[in-house]
Amino acid sequence: MTLDLTPATGVDETIELDISGMTCAACAGRVERALNKLDGVTVTVNYATERALLAGLPEQHADLAIAQVENAGYGAHLRDGADDAWSTRATEVRITSLRRRLAIAALLTVPLMDITIVLALVPGWRFPGWEWACVLLALPIVTWAAWPFHRATIRNLRHGAVSMDTLVSLGIAASFGWAVATLLFGLGDTGGGYWLGFGATPAGADSIYLDVAAGMTTFQLAGRYFETRSRRKAGDVLGALNALASTHVRILRDGIEAVEPATALRVGDVFVVLPGETIPADGTVQHGAAAIDASMMTGEPVPVAVTPGAPVTGGTISTDGRLEVVATSVGANTQLAQMAALTEQAQARKARVQAVVDRIVTWFVPAVIALAILVGTAWALAGTPTQQAFGTGISVLIIACPCALGLATPTALMVGIGRAATLGILIKGHDALEASGGITTVVLDKTGTLTTGRMSVETVTPLDITAPELLRLTASVERGSEHVIARAIEHEAQQHITDLLPVEDFTALPGLGASARIAGTRILIGSLRLATEHGIPVPDDAQAAIDQADAAGHTTVLIARDGTLIGVIALADTLKPHAGLAVAALREQGLETVLLTGDTPAAGARIATELGIDLVHAGVAPAQKADLIRSLQADGRKVAMVGDGINDAIALATADLGLAIVTGTDIALKAADIILVRDDLLVIPDAISISRRTLRTIRTNLVWAFGYNVAAIPIAAAGLLNPLIAAAAMSLSSVLVVYNSLRIQHVKGHTAHR
Numbered sequence: 121m122t123l124d125l126t127p128a129t130g131v132d133e134t135i136e137l138d139i140s141g142m143t144c145a146a147c148a149g150r151v152e153r154a155l156n157k158l159d160g161v162t163v164t165v166n167y168a169t170e171r172a173l174l175a176g177l178p179e180q181h182a183d184l185a186i187a188q189v190e191n192a193g194y195g196a197h198l199r200d201g202a203d204d205a206w207s208t209r210a211t212e213v214r215i216t217s218l219r220r221r222l223a224i225a226a227l228l229t230v231p232l233m234d235i236t237i238v239l240a241l242v243p244g245w246r247f248p249g250w251e252w253a254c255v256l257l258a259l260p261i262v263t264w265a266a267w268p269f270h271r272a273t274i275r276n277l278r279h280g281a282v283s284m285d286t287l288v289s290l291g292i293a294a295s296f297g298w299a300v301a302t303l304l305f306g307l308g309d310t311g312g313g314y315w316l317g318f319g320a321t322p323a324g325a326d327s328i329y330l331d332v333a334a335g336m337t338t339f340q341l342a343g344r345y346f347e348t349r350s351r352r353k354a355g356d357v358l359g360a361l362n363a364l365a366s367t368h369v370r371i372l373r374d375g376i377e378a379v380e381p382a383t384a385l386r387v388g389d390v391f392v393v394l395p396g397e398t399i400p401a402d403g404t405v406q407h408g409a410a411a412i413d414a415s416m417m418t419g420e421p422v423p424v425a426v427t428p429g430a431p432v433t434g435g436t437i438s439t440d441g442r443l444e445v446v447a448t449s450v451g452a453n454t455q456l457a458q459m460a461a462l463t464e465q466a467q468a469r470k471a472r473v474q475a476v477v478d479r480i481v482t483w484f485v486p487a488v489i490a491l492a493i494l495v496g497t498a499w500a501l502a503g504t505p506t507q508q509a510f511g512t513g514i515s516v517l518i519i520a521c522p523c524a525l526g527l528a529t530p531t532a533l534m535v536g537i538g539r540a541a542t543l544g545i546l547i548k549g550h551d552a553l554e555a556s557g558g559i560t561t562v563v564l565d566k567t568g569t570l571t572t573g574r575m576s577v578e579t580v581t582p583l584d585i586t587a588p589e590l591l592r593l594t595a596s597v598e599r600g601s602e603h604v605i606a607r608a609i610e611h612e613a614q615q616h617i618t619d620l621l622p623v624e625d626f627t628a629l630p631g632l633g634a635s636a637r638i639a640g641t642r643i644l645i646g647s648l649r650l651a652t653e654h655g656i657p658v659p660d661d662a663q664a665a666i667d668q669a670d671a672a673g674h675t676t677v678l679i680a681r682d683g684t685l686i687g688v689i690a691l692a693d694t695l696k697p698h699a700g701l702a703v704a705a706l707r708e709q710g711l712e713t714v715l716l717t718g719d720t721p722a723a724g725a726r727i728a729t730e731l732g733i734d735l736v737h738a739g740v741a742p743a744q745k746a747d748l749i750r751s752l753q754a755d756g757r758k759v760a761m762v763g764d765g766i767n768d769a770i771a772l773a774t775a776d777l778g779l780a781i782v783t784g785t786d787i788a789l790k791a792a793d794i795i796l797v798r799d800d801l802l803v804i805p806d807a808i809s810i811s812r813r814t815l816r817t818i819r820t821n822l823v824w825a826f827g828y829n830v831a832a833i834p835i836a837a838a839g840l841l842n843p844l845i846a847a848a849a850m851s852l853s854s855v856l857v858v859y860n861s862l863r864i865q866h867v868k869g870h871t872a873h874r
Contacts, residue, residue: 135179137172137186139165140195140214143272143285143344147194150281154192155185171199193275218268218345225265225341229334232257251303258330262296266337268344287485288340291517295333298514332518365435365456366400372444385450393443401434402449410441410630411603423603425631425647439603441630455743484826488833492517495837504839515836520829528821531861536814543869544798545807552793553818555777556811558758562706562804563749563771565763566717566727569781570801571693575604577612578674581665581688588616590687594679596621597636597643601628605677608691633677644680656680662688673723692723695730698801703731705805705870712757716740716748716771745771762796762804779807806869813867821857828853 142148148165155163155172162175174185182198189196235254263270269292272285369385370377370392377392382400385391390406393399399412411423414436423439426432432445435456451457496513504512537547547553567573582590595613598606599620613620626636632653633646644654648666651658658666662678662685669676669690679687706713714735715728724738737748749771752759761768761775769791772778780792794811796803835841 134173134175135177135182135185136199137174137182137189137196138199139170139172139189140197141275142170142194143268150192150279151189151194154188157188158185161185172196193279215345218341221265221268222338222341222345225261225334225338228257228261228265229331229338232261232334233331254330255300255303258296258299258334261334261337262292265341266292269337269340282485282489287488287520288336290489292333292336294514294517295336296330298510299330299333365454366398369400370394383451385447387447387450389447391445391447393438393445395438395440395442397438399432399434399436399438399443399445401445401447401451402454403432403434403445403447405430405432405443406446407444408442408630409632410438410443412631413437413439423631425649427631440628484829488517488520488829491833491837492520499839508839512836512839515841516833519832519836519841528825528857529818531858532814532817532821532864535861535864536810536817539865539867540807540810540814543806543810544796544800544803545810546795546797547807547811547814548793548795552777553811553815555758555793556760556808557815559711559760559777559808561712561714561752561757562760562762562808563714563716563752563775564703564733564804565761565768566715566719566724567693568764569762570699570715570727570731571695574694575608575675575691576694577608577689578672578692579665579669579690580612581662581690583659583662583686583688585686590679590689592617592621593638593643593681594645594677594687594689596623596638597626597634597645599623601634605675605691606634609677609689641682645677648676648678651678651680651685654680654683656683656685658685665690670720671722673720673726692726695727696801700731701870702801702804703733705802706808707732707734709805709808711760711808714752716745716761716763743770746774749774760808763792777811779804802870809870810864810867814864817861817864821860824860825853825857 139148139151142151151172152163152165155161155165155174158174158177161177163172165172172185172189177185179198186196186198232254235250235257266289269285269289273282273289276282276286365382367382368379369382371380371385372390372392385401391400391403393410395410405426405428407428409425409427412426412432413423414433426443431448432443433456434449434454449455492513495516496509499509499512533547533553536553540547564570580587580590591609591613595610595617598609621638624637626634628634629646629650632650633644635642635644637643644650644656648658656678658678665688666676666678669688672690672692674690674692677689677691678685679689703713712735713733714737715724715731715733716737717724717727718740719738721736721738724736727733728736740748745768749759749761753776758777759775760777760779761771762779762781763769763772764781768780772780772791772793777794778792779794779796781796794807796807832841
């Protein structure tokens, strides 16, 4: 049925729905088809984020979309922001349910497998009623614990569809049902032999199907539980971004400041920002001066000086001055809000979890079910005893059950993530591994990634004064400042002098520097602009030192005494230990390295030359970083991005693979695919290495699991495979997949070779 929404046709509105109950990509396709029945609506359903994006549907008609989803057998709720309580609660309920079912299934499966395997094959150890003890142990596993698979199967069958859950459910039901039927009617005592069955099945051994049913349930629950825990929501990113925004604003009206909710701010309003406060919206400074800490937006360590006429960005912090700002962008139009939207869009393009397996299942599941029925029927029509014909059909269904196929990805991911964690690497999920296989280029942010983000003194150029005395005067004044440059100069002075001088009349000059009086003389410390504003001449040797520092990408501080320049101090961000080794290791892996920074071209070139980085892109604004990533991708490169600042979040989400340094901002960590915890840059090549190895293992597992099914089905269909051996072979397939995954534990990090 097509629902008519003619009044809404052409409406330029977009709404988002949280979807619950999807278990594979096929479910997402089913929801999408259901929603596309709404007239004039364009729908995209993302299985990874569990959301549906509907364009052309006004919010007042959201109940119609929800009804469509519910009619398809799933749950839906209108999304109301990054901290959507409904979505969070649904995820928590699902994880809790899976955890409980997995725990009970595992606790019952262990004794069941011991009993069935040992007693079924060693008749002398059996005790009266042992078969029914096994049935009682298996019953809660195949019913309550396996209910998520049965429920999905029932729902799919009601809508004429099948999925991985269908074959799992049928495999569990058939294995358990055959075991019970064998106990009740002796169906397994055929007295016949199979080519791969080593003669007649020992009496009672057919009940081994109970451990097949229980083991299948436990393994599949483990995979489903891990997959659910691994999936991250794009809304977490928005929540981290929105947390940076100020919730209140000091609006200045008729000379009176009034604290109001940030939502009350309008374009053209004048708002006040006090020292230490977060700027609530984008705007232009009208009065005042300050040093703005924009590190959370630009990733750069040095606060930016702003004066009347300078633009400021919402989410940054005024460190040392009072500002009056005219709002130019508020609400969803601020740079911070737009970055959140861009990050959401970038993450929406991520690959769906286990897409390869889901594509296989779309045809594999119905084909296996049909084949099992066809084989059993054919053997029965050919005159084979009913119980043996049924057993042959069961053999096909069991041997084809995708237990190994379902384990191929989750087990490799579990081991890979566990091994990565011991190396200081947190891998979020399948998307990171899928992306790592084709990476050709690694883009490295400079500040906070390759460098410490802390300033250090590089050169001291005294003029008509000794270097120690210049440091003494400068550090004595800077002792009263919290600026990162002041801390660096004070630290340098401590290496060369033992005492500082008493200071009087200390004055902070917001965004420019500081001044104070020492022994009756006025000491002025700050930028070249400060010296120019105070009419302090800059001699040639000082200008040469400034030019040399600028060429090297250093920051310069000028010191004047009573109006005369007495020295120049150059500072720079320091490289992290092993930065060079990390870049060299990436190049050994055949990867191109690119330096991306918002700093000056000179500073970028200096770092790149020192580390041996291939390409440099400097002076890149926050929004341009994602554009640069896209341009590299347009050239055919598969890009990995390493960063730590909020400005890196969009680029991290846009890149094929995002890696975030744990010392970075919360938003950068949540936008990334991989989080680097270890305080060692060699963790970067380690992350690439472990991701590639895990991905190769997943692919190997999938090839083996699927190849095993394809090869074994004809043998079972030919009636050459005892159902008992089919069950054992199916279990062996799972064991081999798990063993192959465990080999990832032997991957060594680069630190082991230093």
